Amino acid sequence: MATLKDIANEAGVSITTVSRVINYDTTFSVSEETRKRILEIAERMKYKSPKEKAEVYNTKANGRSTPVRIGILSSYSEEVELSDPYYLSIRMGVEKECDRQGIITEKIFNMKDYNELAKKHPDLSGIIAVGRFSKEKINTLAGLFSNIVFIDEEPEDPHLDCVIIDLAKAAREVLNFLLKKGHRDLGYIGILGCNSEYPEKIDAREYEFRNFIKENCIEKNEKNIYLENGTAAGGYLAMVNAIKRGNLPTAFFVASDSMAIGALKALHEHNISVPDQVSIVGFNDIPNAEYTVPSLTTVRTYTEFMGVTGVKLLMDLIENGANDIGRKVIIPTEFIIRNSTK
Template identity: 25%
Template sequence: MAKNKQDNPAKRDSVNLRQLSELLQLSQTTISLVLNDSPAGKSIPAQTRERVFAAAKKFQYRPNYFARSLRKSRSMSIGVMAPDLSEGYFTMVMNGVEAQLLSSHYFYFTASHYWDTKLMQEYPRLLVERAVDGFLLLNTPADFESTLPLVAISAHTNTSGVTNIVLDHLRAAELALTHLYELGHRNIVFMKGPEIIPDTEYRWQSILEMASKLGLQIRPELCIQLEADSWSPDVGYQPMQRLMAQTQDFTAVFSFNDISAIGVLRAIHDAGLSVPGDISIIGFDDIMSAAYQKPSLTTVRQPLREMGREGARVLLEKIADPAATFPQEIVMTPELIVRESTGTAMRKLATRKAARRN
């Protein structure tokens, strides 16, 4: 007589640890070490590990989450807070965060606060109620009290115990401004980010320092202060339109980020000028769409995925060993990606002035 489905593990929708152990003829301990990626499991032969993973997938084995959490005294989850998860910076950072957490079998909750101070205070409490093991803050200051491990990316938090993943902004300014200087640009529009963004002041001070070293004059009438933190290129389009209605006495624009640079590109096109023939543009971040603009965007690349991975990695290390010592700051290196949107200044500005006089 055929066995009942309930008695045949191979025909069940899923199996438990004991049944998986019987199927593989391996101890439950061995299987647990492999599936939990335990350091002790590294000594188990690769062929055996492959058998365990293949069988767990085939028979849809699901470990008991609550039992595992109790054994480890952890929820195996973290809380991620960000202003928003819009296209560009945040999607690329989160790509790195997710990759690191998935490889470590960790889950995460995300909370977008949109710079609402009430939400920025309330979300940490709500995440603690969901038993997260730690916090990862993206471009968000740690303005709340917590006994949990905490890592901040691009937040420049001075709070004790917080590890900051930050970019070398002085090197970023050096790369961008040296590039423009060597192309002959002396009249440059500088775009300062919204005051609410933690990176803004650090990047601006680096620009001022590097411009001084190169002998570049920062003219107040050629400075744009972005008022809004937006995912839309309109954040750069509107202020660039207003500036060009007042003056076109410049040959290059150093944008706050790639999103604003895309808006600047359109504003210049709508004014009947070309990039880089009349005006060069440099962006910041190197988001995925930067290479596919027309012309493709020269930009300062932040290693966003690597910053996300590093932030998640350090946070998990803090969770695993709270007593260990961690640096307050980990500095990441930028890279200049030269594409089509920058070219030599030559005599373009003089030519435009002469054309307007005629």
């Protein structure tokens, strides 16, 4: 079977040029003569793109009569995904399982009008919706697609399938750990606008923090809640604000490892020792968490497995139809104790 290199050699151009022409990259400038030559050579050599190969796999290896093409719909932008590995890891899990099963995927980021989704992508067999969605948008999506699975969102509709982690349970484990370590002056750094589409429903970790400090009669810590964007820069800014305010808590629970890394940087710049003066706990256990100084205590989330599970649920819907009741799969977390706490 012909490869991009074969076509490039015969056309007398680079592999990159061939790839961009064959994939109809409209941002790529090349002469019409070269474009025509590349396409004619590809047709003569019967070159098949990765998507076309996947279609062959779908119909032959899996015994399916028609190709399966699914959309990976993200509630956030590509920039947000790149700034925090959490959602990127979920998508990689989705794509890994789709590749294993020979399923074709289409990435759809932060689409404003979901009513246009079915029109722009009429050949989709189903949707995996990743991120946080308002009730209105969940209902819109469910009305457009009978085959849909939500990841990291728990719809109120009991007929919809979802894959989630128990944020509240994980948060309570962290807070109990800090309390047992003798920390009664606790702080929380969370994600601003985590649920911007329905702000009345705050992030489960923040909600659990507020409940925990009330239950343990440490309500003064209500002032020690700092919300910023969910990046390292956001965590840095939140911690700088906490330092400027004075009376710094002896321990912080931070909603993401990226934010925790920013918080560590702020503490280091202000000569505040971790964990001797302040303990830090992150969330997600991204690859860098083990290599911060000190190494970051955090909650490990199995995000790639969330993606894999979502694909399996969706394929069951596509191949066997909807169930009488939706399925909610809760993926466990693991508390990882390292050197940023004492």
